[in-house]
Ligand code: ADP
């Protein structure tokens with residue numbers, strides 16, 4: 177398990193870090209995003225989505241649980257489960273449209289999904305660190321076929 181911690185000083189740096197992470201992702205990957213409101217989860221997804229070729233504006237889902245965006249080679253799914261307590265009383269297929277082959281899925285507030293997201297590849301945790309600073313911790317949960325960390329790069 178590889179852990180990497182960075183600190184960003186403004187939203188653009190968080191977007192750039194999202195883009196950097198996106199470079200290591202493959203279709204089918206799931207990225208979990210934890211952290212309180214305003215910590216920059218959606219901002220990071222925006223940067224990642226841009227890097228994956230999404231040209232539509234990336235915004236927080238306000239109706240329903242997510243958005244799907246067309247990227248260059250993949251569909252980029254952006255889920256926000258904030259309003260869900262659990263999936264217990266939901267349609268069992270609720271997440272199905274957003275996950276799976278051909279898609280890279282970013283999931284804010286993944287706790288509600290319980291074990292459905294156990295196969296996630298990255299867990300990103302963002303935290304306020306004073307003013308516009310954000311501390312971002314990335315835990316790599318999946319290995320590359322070669323067994324090497326996919327997102328390795330010395331912490332900065
Ligand atoms: P979340 O999805 O975690 O609720 P958002 O990405 O929607 O958070 O919002 C983060 C807010 O904080 C935005 O208004 C953004 O401009 C601001 N912000 C300030 N500094 C940063 C930073 N270093 N990284 C990310 N967002 C930042």
Ligand code: MG
Pocket residue numbers: 217218219236256284
């Ligand atoms: Mg958000």
